[in-house]
Amino acid sequence: MNRWHNMKYYRSYMNDLLFDFGIKVLLVLLAIVTLYPFWNTIVVSFNDATDTLRGGLTFWPRKVSFQNYKAVFASGTIYHAFLVSVARVLLSTVGNIFLTSMLAYALSRKEYVLRKQFTFILILSMYVSAGLIPYYFLIRSLGLINSFWVYVIPGLVNAFNFIVIRTYMGTIPDSLVESARIDGAEDFLIFIRIILPLITPVLATVALFVAVGNWNSWFDTMIFASGRQDLSTLQYELMKFLASSQNQAKSAADVGAMGMAKDYASSIVTPASIRAAITVVAAVPILVVYPFLQRYFVIGLTVGGVKE
């Protein structure tokens, strides 16, 4: 009896080990599939361009070279687009989190007489969309076509972020606001001095969402600002580059046509290698930030996810 029991215990223990091993293999496979495409791009970007043409590059560079990056940064176009992207991210993020959280504070005050009406207007805006064409005409009549501000102004208040921030504010005890009122503080001051410092975790999450959205955006550049090269963003430059090298033109002449080689004529670069280098430049700023904000993702998603 005892021996039989031991056997059974042993078997379930072995099953457990096998199960653990199985799921780990699965997850490691998932991690490889997730990372490989981007890792391979990094490898190509650090490999000598002519050597890359031989094909067969997988996990490690064969002939390490920084020429691709030199060519990318020597190109005034890419560098300028990088700066435009940084500028729009900074302005949009600061503006969005400040204004959206200010609105969230006002509409979180239960005594505010317009609370219900304003909240309704805001929430409904998530579901109503007039579509691209009417929106285009609105942007045009606001004079935002081919203006830098088209990157910032339309995205200043966001209903989804509003819900995330307001829900988080709900966890702050009302007595804090009440006692500040008794001390004679007015609402704007309460918001700045008391509320803002307390909601920094959720602001970090929302700031990441807004910054990523702005950094990754290229469609607004194409539709509203493609008339001015000095307003081009990094993602839009990459998109144009991908579109032109889609047909796998592999000669250095094509790179020259993209205005890349003329800035750095002495080196030999190819569209595939340049594309890899721009891709890495366009991805890295976010990839170094997001792991540090990971623990806040859950706040943003569980609060907002259901209401998305």
Add this chain to the structure above:
Amino acid sequence: MNQNGVKIQEKTFLQKLKLQRQLFYMSAPLILYVILFAYIPLWGWTMAFQNFKPARNFFQQEWVGIKWFLFLFKDDNFLKVLRNTIAMSLINLSFGYIGAIALALILNEVKERFFKRTIQTISYLPHFLSWVIVSGLVASMLSVEDGAINQLLLSLRLIKEPIMWLGEPKYFWWITGFTYLWKEIGWNSIIYLAAISGIDPTLYEVAEIDGCGRLKKMWYITLPGIKSTIMVLLIMSIGHILDAGFELQFLLRNGLIQDYADTIDIYVLTFGLNSGNYSLATAAGMFKNIVNIALIFLANFLAKRMGEERLI
């Protein structure tokens, strides 16, 4: 009670608003802003009932009734993009659901915190890459000459010669489906993991006493435990049937596959902004948005009927 704790009952709305003027200044301009960017464009829907010419003012436009809507449903191109949109969004949704739930269930079984953390961090990575970057990665992975997928299939001897993945219409819907899965599986699993962490641990202890193995615990406790999250998200996705995404299709399409790659949004873009048929494009966009709103209200109604949390 006003802010000083004095009982005042006969305050009118305006008197109250005067006391709350700071709240008013903090909110009203932003609400006006929302009205400007979200609701004012709805006026543009009038274009769908006109032969809209940008050079004319509103009173000079020629009104044509529902001509453009009738045209849409006789237009082969529109019916094609409608089919593509629905097919791709159904594929994306089902892949996305099954993938994210499965990943959450598996991650929940990992005991080592560091390993779990690392896998999670890696799985979020593609979510933060732009569609431009992702489309570039997809194109190079699927490349005929040196793409990893073709190389892998060739070395496993599953195919004899490389496949032109992006040149054949029949593959395109599945390519978008797998790309969406790849990009969002980790991110979408967050919400299920959060739901799993809310399950009462004593349930697992009881199950263990009853002799349940780990697979059985997964099936009889974890899955039912997140049932309501699954249902809410599933119902909500009804509202997104006509959102198959736009960027990936736009960036990957080419002449060979556009009959299967184009979505309603691409139709709106090409007919509206590129060829200047604003009325037709507005009608197509309006159709999509009205169906979307109707589906969202239907989803909300269903959720309420089923006793789930209200969504709106």
